[in-house]
Every structure is written in C-alpha cells, then in structure tokens.
Amino acid sequence: MFEAIVLLVQILINSILIRVFVYYCRDSFSKKAETAPHENAKTETNRSTKTRRSSRSIRQVSTAQQVSTAVSASTQQQSQDMDFEVAFRDRAHTFGDIAIKYPKHEIPLTHISPTLHMSDKSQAGPSSSISSAAFPGSSTTPILPPPAPALGASFPSIGSSVGGIGSQHAMNMPQNLSHWHQAGPSSLPSPFVPPSLSNLPPVALHSPGSSSIRPVVPAPQTPTLTQSPQGSSASSKQKQRLYCAVCGDTALGRHYGVNACNGCKGFFRRSIWKNRTYVCRFGGHCPVSKEHRNTCRACRLETCLRVGMNPRAVQSEADLAQSQQEQQMAAQMKREAEERDEYIFSQSPSPNSPPPPSVDQSAQTDRPDLHLHLGTGSFESGDGYGAMSVDSVYMSGNPPSLDTKHFSKERTVQNTLMTMKQIFERTDERGEEMRTEMHDEVLSFERAFYNPELIGKRSRLDTSGVRPASINDILLDFRRAFVLYADILISLPEFYRMNHDDRMALAKARFAPYYWWLTANWAVRANAQGFCYSNGSYFSADMKPQVFPDLSGISEKSLVLLKEPLEELQLDEDEVTLAGLFFIFADEVPNLSSDGCRYLEEARSHYQELLQLVCSRSRGELSAANRIANITTLLSGITNLTYMSGESLELPEVFRLVESPDWTQELRLHQYQSPF
C-alpha cells in the first residue's frame, strides 16, 4: 500500500520535473523569434558602447542587449534597452570626471547595502518572462533529465491532484525541502546515507511561502538524517579544501562572511572602501568563475553580495557608521540603476556638477583615502558637503529614492546613537589611580583634551539632580563634562577628519555651548529646577540667592533662553543626543582652515539630517520641521548665553599672563587653577 503511494508520488514528481525542464527548454526556443530583432539592436549597441569597451570582453559582441532585463518582468526588451541608455547617460553626466578614471564597465551608482541583496531582484524573473510570449512548435526538442526521471517520464501528469499525494508522502521528507520534493521519481528507502550527505537536504532549498501548489510536506524525513546540520563532513580533520563562493577558486578561509579567495576578498574590500558601484555592460548575467572573474566587476561584486559577503565586515577608516549607510544606499541604488556600464560612485548627487573633488591619493596604502584634500584646486563644486570629503560619507545629493535614503540614514542614526550611548556610559571604574607623575607638567589644552584621564576619572553620570550643588560638585562636574565632551568629539568621524589645529579650535569653541546643553537637558530629564550636573547635584538660580549673587543676570536669562523653551519641547533622548552633536558643529568656529570649515559644514548638515530624521520619526514629518526650528532656536539661546557670560570675563590679569612671552612659566601657575 505504502509503496503504491510512493510510486504515485514518484511518478508525479518525476513528470512535473521533466515537464518543467521541458518548459525551460521550450522557453529557450521561443526566444528565438525575438532573437532577430535583437540582432539589430546589437549593432547599435556596439556602436554606442564601442568607446568604452573593455579589451577583456571576449565574447561580448552581441551580449549587450540583455541589460536591464531584471528591471521589470513584464517590460519589453526594446524599452529596456532605451531605459538603460538613458540611465547611463545620466550617470555619466552626473559623475563627471571621477567616472572617467575607472574602467568603463564600472558605474558608480551608490553605496552598497550591507543587508540587502539586490541581485536577487534584479536578476530573477524578467529574462525568463520574455519567452512566454510566443510558443513555437519546436516540440521536438530532445530533453530529458537522465535515469531516474526516465522512469516516470511517460506518465501523464496528475495535475492538481499532486498536492494531496505529495502531502502524504511528505512524511518522509526533510522539512525544509517542503514542496520542492514533489519532483522526484524514486521511492526506494535509502538503506544507507553517508554522513557527509545526510546534511544536505536540510540546507538545500527553502520553499517559498506562498504557492497554491505548495500543498506539500512539512514532516521531516529519512531517519538517516541524524547528523548535525553543519556541513561537517566525516573527515573534518583532513583540511578540507574550501572554495570561493564567488568564483569557485580555492579559498583560504572565510572572508567578510563567506569563503572567498584572495582575489575576491581583495576585490570586495577595495570596492567597499572606494564605495564603488559598477554596472554591467553585458546584461548582468556574466558568469563569475575563476577564469572570468575580472571581466565584469559589476557582476563580480553583485555575486559577492549575493553569496552573502558583508560590506559591514570591511573595516573602513574613520567612521564605520557612515560608510555603512552609504553602502546600503549604494546597494539599493544599484538595484534601481541596474542598467549599465560605468561604475558609479558614491554619493555625489548634483547632476552635471563640475568635476567633483579630485580624489586625493592615499599614497601609502591601498586604502581608500577618504579625505580629499581639496587644498589644491579643490573644485568644491559649491554645494557644501558635497565636497564629498570622506568619499563616501553621508551623502548629499539627490539620492535615488527617498525611501532608500531614509533607510540608510536610519541606520546611521542608530549607529551614532549607539556610539553616543556607550560614550555616555563609559566609566573608569576600577581604574584606581591614573598615573600621578604627570601632574607636574603643565596641562595644556591639547594635552587635557587628548588625555582626559589626566583631568579626572570618568565617573558614572548621575544626572538625577537630587541635591544642591556644592563647590566640589561644580568643579568635578566641569571636569567630568569636559572629559565627556572630549570623548564625544574624539569619536566623531567629522572631528577625526580635521587636522590638529582645527580640532583644537573646534573643541575650545564649542565646549561651553555643549556644556550648557548638557546641563540643561539633564535638568529637564530630572525634572529639576535650574541645571543638573553629572554627579547628581543641581544648581538653581533661586537657591541661596544671597550666596550666589547673579550680577550679570545670566542665571535668570539662562532659564528664559534655554531651560524653559527646552522643557516645552519635551525632546526625547535621541533628539537630545543628536541635537547636541548638531550644536557642536552648528556654529562657526573662528580660525578654521578651509578644510576645517568644509568638514564643519558637512558635519553640520549631516547631524542636522539625522536630527531631522529622528524628529520626524517620533512626531511625524509635519511637526518635524517645526521642531527643528525650535531646536535651532535653542541653539541661538545657548549662543547668547555663551556670549553673555563670556563678555564679562575679560579679566586683565588673565590677559597679562597670557600675553607674556614667558607665558609657559606664568601660565603654569594659573593653569593649575584651571579646572583641569
């Protein structure tokens, strides 16, 4: 009885299998009709692509047409070709000179998305769909899967009844094979399954989630499948060779998430570093094998991503956060751009913008040098950040789709917030003493800034504001806040990118505003009056008025200018964090170099975008703009406070000391009195 059922299932499966295969074949024949038109297109294509042809392209000749078949399953090839051309033009247009530097088949689209495997979409259905149109009678095609299928070959299919039968048989099959298992002819029980093979079934294919025919098989199968799912072949010992998942070459190990050969490893890293995106000149179907892997970068990179190489595993320079997002965007854009040819680069958006920043060279290493020094003739292209300093960083321009952009930004936000969180939580507990020796030295600002541990331990931040501040509280908080501030700046890629002088100028200029911001927000969070410090204390202008004469009225104004409006806004934590970062870069800093100014602007707009995203996320797009405006107003208030307090401080003694040529000596005395 059971055997009978098995037989039926087999036959059925077999027949379907064969039928489908036949279909495929038919499919190929049906395409013939379309071939002719293609030939015509071919010549044209050749003409147009001639100038950018790669000598490597051996077979190429007529391959160009397939191009963007992936775009839409239902689109015509003709139209596709046209689309492609247009897209190509735009891109070349957009990217100006940079593009020319690369081999033609590389087109910069955008960044590569770490998580998204675009290739899947682009490559799938369309091409096959073409063949559906006509169905010539080439029924004579000789096709048949060998031996086993032959058994059931002559059986008429049972049509929809498959489901039922299949499901019964399903009990013997591994779960993950699901309905796919319907296509198999033999029902013989397997007396023996070598361990090395037993795991295969589980990993084979995952069944699609929705299909009317999917009636099949949930139950696991074959008792022989007792091995671990891992492909632990019997001889784990014997140095089993590994093969590159991309090109099949021998692999030395796992790289960026998959087994990869040296070449693919390097290729992937370079591509990610330089944030490249290529476009296939041959239709996106270039086989990637060891022999041909260098023929088409687009398909090679695509394959890298498809098999699971993780762009985020590439440690890029300065900031991982940024590059990540870009990568994502790149991938997505790629998806859309799908089309053609040259490589595309990262973000630069403005079309027909002048030759962007000439990329600087990073002499010594192969590294992607991220910063351009524009120092030279920098084109600047005017649009601020666009300058693209860091090459890949957050982009500026008109990215492909809003969604895409939004998505990658969201990642950046999360990344940034995560980093900030860690910094705010950082402590030096158990760190006992720092060295004591050094304190004989003068603590210059740079030294203090770069060596915050010389200033004070990183205590855990306690912004509860449970007690009035004492002298010590304020002193300690000042130190602690400065250390925190230094930690934050140091972690910011934008800051890192600057040169030393610019960094110092920025750090000095923006501490006061940031400190205001911190204490005000801590107070708001603690629901305390006045301002809260990092050590659990608070200061309120109205406490002990006789002891704290507020001659300049600053403490009162600080409430009006900052604290009260801040309370009304009810910012959430993320907003506070990002607003703080935004404020750091939001005002002009005197004496920055031109590069520094550029970085400053880039950072400003970057964090503004992030802030915007977070605002809109919590309150909706509409109120976001309003909210941003209000937040920016706060910055204005802070700036006022800073000026007000700053102007009352021009103490002659200080100046005298500073102006003294022998300042290091003199200053030493006073530096000791500084909070540091």
Add this chain to the structure above:
Amino acid sequence: MFEAIVLLVQILINSILIRVFVYYCRDSFSKKAETAPHENAKTETNRSTKTRRSSRSIRQVSTAQQVSTAVSASTQQQSQDMDFEVAFRDRAHTFGDIAIKYPKHEIPLTHISPTLHMSDKSQAGPSSSISSAAFPGSSTTPILPPPAPALGASFPSIGSSVGGIGSQHAMNMPQNLSHWHQAGPSSLPSPFVPPSLSNLPPVALHSPGSSSIRPVVPAPQTPTLTQSPQGSSASSKQKQRLYCAVCGDTALGRHYGVNACNGCKGFFRRSIWKNRTYVCRFGGHCPVSKEHRNTCRACRLETCLRVGMNPRAVQSEADLAQSQQEQQMAAQMKREAEERDEYIFSQSPSPNSPPPPSVDQSAQTDRPDLHLHLGTGSFESGDGYGAMSVDSVYMSGNPPSLDTKHFSKERTVQNTLMTMKQIFERTDERGEEMRTEMHDEVLSFERAFYNPELIGKRSRLDTSGVRPASINDILLDFRRAFVLYADILISLPEFYRMNHDDRMALAKARFAPYYWWLTANWAVRANAQGFCYSNGSYFSADMKPQVFPDLSGISEKSLVLLKEPLEELQLDEDEVTLAGLFFIFADEVPNLSSDGCRYLEEARSHYQELLQLVCSRSRGELSAANRIANITTLLSGITNLTYMSGESLELPEVFRLVESPDWTQELRLHQYQSPF
C-alpha cells in the same frame, strides 16, 4: 562667617576657572596666525609623502611632519620631514623585504623603556607652546562654562590671595582633591550623596608636587565622603560594565594594570614583546577611540602607556628564555636597521652587523618572532600547466610547429582537466545557509543557472552508489547535478564567449545529455548497476520493478544504448571528463545566433581535439581514432535517450500554462515544482 568664606572661595575659583577657559580659547585664536604657514607646509608634505600615504589618514594633510617629534622637542618641522625621509630610506634599505612589509606609519625609534613614558615628552609641551606666540584680539569669542560658573563670572579675580583662602576652606575637602578644589562656586552642604558618587572626589586628580600656588589643602572634607576609595559603586553586583581605558571599548577586565579591551591588551603585549616603537605620522595627537584605534599605532601605544599600562607586566623573557639567543641576534639586526620606517624589533646594539641568521620561526604563537622570514621561497617552478588560465590557453590558429602545437595542446588538456577537477571538487562547506529570503521569488532558469547557490549547496560528490536511490536522493541529485553543470559551463571559455541567449539555449539543451553522461559514468566507475547519483545512491532499472514501471522502456534502452557500451570502453577519468565537455558542444542547439553556432563549432572541434589527444595518449595513436568513434557513438545513444524521454513529455497542462499571457502568475506555481 563660614558661608562668607565659602562664597569668596567660590567666586574666586569660579572666576579663575572661567578665565582659564577663556585663555584656552584665546589660545586657539592665537594659533590662527600660525595656521597659514602650516598650509604651505601641507602641500609640500603631500608631494613628498604622496607615494606612501595611507588612506586612513583622514585629517592628515599636514600631519606628516611631526613624525619624529618624539626624538627631539626642539627640532624644526622641516628638518623632521627630511629626517624622516632619510630614515625611511635607510630602513628599507637595510631590512630588505622585511621593512617594506610594514605599514609606513610605524617607525621604530628604539625600544620602549618599561619605566619611561616617552609619550609624555613628545606630546606635552611643544604643541601647546606654539600658541604662545601671537595673541590676536579675537576677544569676542563667546565662551562660558554653563550654569554654575555664571554665578561668579563677573567677579574680578583675587589673584594670588587665592592660596590663603583656599587653604582655609580646604578643611572641608578631600585630601586628594587638594588645591584643585579651589574652583567651585557652591558651598551648600550636600544633603545627600549617592554612594556611587561619593568616591569620585577621592580619585579625581592628584595635585602636582611643586607649584608656587599649590598652597592648598591637605585635610579631608565633606562628611559624606565615607565610602571606600575603590570605585565600588553601590551595585557591585550588577555586572558593571568596564571600559577600556585606552579606547573606550568594552573591557573584559584589567590587563597590564588598567581596564583594557582585548584589542588593546593584545596590541600592548605585541608591542612590548616585539619591542616596537612607532612614530605618529599625524603629529602625535591622534584620538584613540574604538573606531580609530587602529589608525595610528604610535598614538595607541602612547595612550596605553599614558593610562598606565605597565610594560613590565608583560611577561617576556621568562618564558622566552630559551629563545633569547635568537632574540638577541634578531635584535642586533634590528639595531642596524635602526633607522627608519618600520618598527624595529628588539634592542640589541651592534650596528651594521650583517643580517644574521634568520631565526627559526616559532610558528605557532604570536610570540615575538624574532626571526625574519626570509625569503620568498621557491617559485614552484613546476611547469605546471597550472599557470595559465584555461581561457587564454588553447589557441586556435596555426601554431608554428607540430611539436609546439602538440605541446600547447597538452598544456591545454592539463589545464582543462585541472579546472574540471576543481569544479567537481568544489563544495560549499561551511557556507551554512545561503540566504533564505530570496526563495520567495520565482526561480527562472537564468537565475537558477547563474546563481546555483539558490538551488542548493554544493555538496561533495559521492558517486559510490552504495545505496538505492530514494525520492530525495533523486531530487537532490538533480539539483546537485544542475549546479555542477552550471559550474562547468560557466568555467568554459567557449560558453563564456557566447551571448546571453545563446548561453541559455545551450545550457537548457545540453543538460539532459550531460546528466545522462554523468550518471552513467559514475555508475561505471562505481561498478554499479544502472546509474549512480552524486549523493551515493544509485538507480537500477531492475530494482523494484513493480514500483518503477518503465512504460516507455527507457530504462531498459538506457542500458543498451549507453551503459553497456560505456562499460566496455573502459574510459579513464580524463577521457570521461573531456568527452563530457565534448558532448556538451557536440550537438546542434536550436535557436543559436550565428555567432553562437560558430562558437559551438569551435568548441566542439576544440574538445574533440583534446579528447583525441587524451585518447591517443593512453592507448596510442592507432586505437585513438577507433576510440573516438566509439565515444561518439555513445553520444548518439545519449541523444536517442534524450529524445525518447523528451517526446513522451508533451503534457498539455504545461503548455497551457506556458502559453497563458498571464504566464508569470501561472508559471510561478509550476516553477515551484521544478527541481530548482
């Protein structure tokens, strides 16, 4: 009375604090003047350092000069650059290959004295001193530490009288806060101090030992500070996270004296072991954060030392004792190299001694390997055909001499066989799962063909035929064989040369024959009846005849047409491989483009030649022709089989579906049932 004193002190401290901060800010402005000169230097530097620039160098621009600042604080930048260059050259010279291998930004100066913190010298004074020069009038800088400071801001400072007052007040302060405590505005007693905060003060800062203003405070303060000095925050329980004192990353524990992450721990140990000294390329002010810690080894190591990592805590010699000799030798070599660039290893002095004995390598540990790897080693020299890619190999033309021709063909044969061998051995082990997401998509033929990993893992081929095939076996084998087939085709230059349509047509048309060929030969090799699959199973027509009714008689004919003659031929493995390739191209494929047909013919004759060569090689020229003929006959048998099975498959349902205009929908269902 007391309050009054406190107030005074507060105000005083506060004003000083602010003043100093202002000073710092001024300082930053004063530096502006110097910025310009720097810019100039920048361009020059770029030129000179261009070739060895690291892409990581983000801010870089003018940073390269500082280089050996550690050497001498008083040296000029210009000269430093030159020194650096020279040194670099020398090193490269001396060490030969070794030197070049290291990142350029590491320059060995000398060894690190366990007790001496060179970083202090190099980093401290110099940079800050620069700013002392000019003092521009940018007095409008808006700066002010927030809330608390604002209270005392407008107060004139009391100058040197601070000390006296401070000392009085000191009684209330913790000892270790010493004179630093002078700067704090509030005198309110703290009604409540959370335990977690109470320890902060004690650990804060150590006062310098000698300073004229240091008149302060030895007495402990605030009654609230009764906790233990250890930073034992209230909840010692709750797994308080630790943070690396160097980079801020999460630390696992204390290492070499400070909390350190794994990375900094290892970095420090390695640096000490190898006795390295690096030189910062960027001026010695690189921020060391988790994100950037690998950017500059010099600054990282410096920070390690600064925060208190103890080189002596690194156990060196002890265990290394045995290898000390070698170490010395190595050290000596280093010494000579002394000069430049890369890091130097150990210390031994004797200059310019010849490159001593390459020490043996202590392969397995990270231990300070003192040995230089010498050499490059043998070149393999083996003529191994291995060298050239299949692609370029066989030439079509009229080669010069017969010998040459023969020779080159032999190479081609070896090449091809090698490639095939690798393909047959290729596995996806360790590849765990491929992505699962995509499987919701329709798997078109192209997609399946170009992305075989979507079909199934590449399991190791097991053609032993040790067990009867089950349904699963056959299904899985079908997939595996298809993947194998795709891998093979993709690697063939002839295939690669075709355009997309031709490729698909060929791939579809020739799979069935090739599958027959594979399974038949596997069976022959395994000496099994019927046909063998790739997973260790076999199928035999006469097994369980009642279960496998062979209506079309194919299974019987398959034996007559293919299996039996194949067994008689006793082909060797190479012959089988090449015959398989030959078969792929040996029959006409419908609907090929004219180019495709040409390639097909070329490939056919090519592989025929190769096959001939192999046949004659093993059996002599004479029988070769006969053998070829027999083999070709097999092809004929396969073709028959393919037709026979194929013709019985014209199932109406399949066609209907295919012809439907809404094919994508309909087809989806059936494609799911395909083996892919």
Add this chain to the structure above:
DNA sequence: TCCAGTCCATTGTTCATTATT
C-alpha cells in the same frame, strides 16, 4: 576569579604583475 598567555580566524598591508588609460 583574575589575569597572564595562546590560538587562530579574519582582517589589513604590501607590492610585483597585469590591465587600462
């Protein structure tokens, strides 16, 4: 338990070749 060292998979770096401009 802590904190040394050890292992080693995975990453980055260098640079002779090779390809592209």
Add this chain to the structure above:
DNA sequence: AAATAATGAACAATGGACTGG
C-alpha cells in the same frame, strides 16, 4: 610608450575565545 590603476598572493596584525596557574 609612459603613466596610472587594479589585481591577488604573501605576509603581518588584530582581537575574540580560550587555557592555565
């Protein structure tokens, strides 16, 4: 033909996981 960029094999470094006293 020279200049420039990409490739990939060989090598060094990194850092997570682990071992042992």
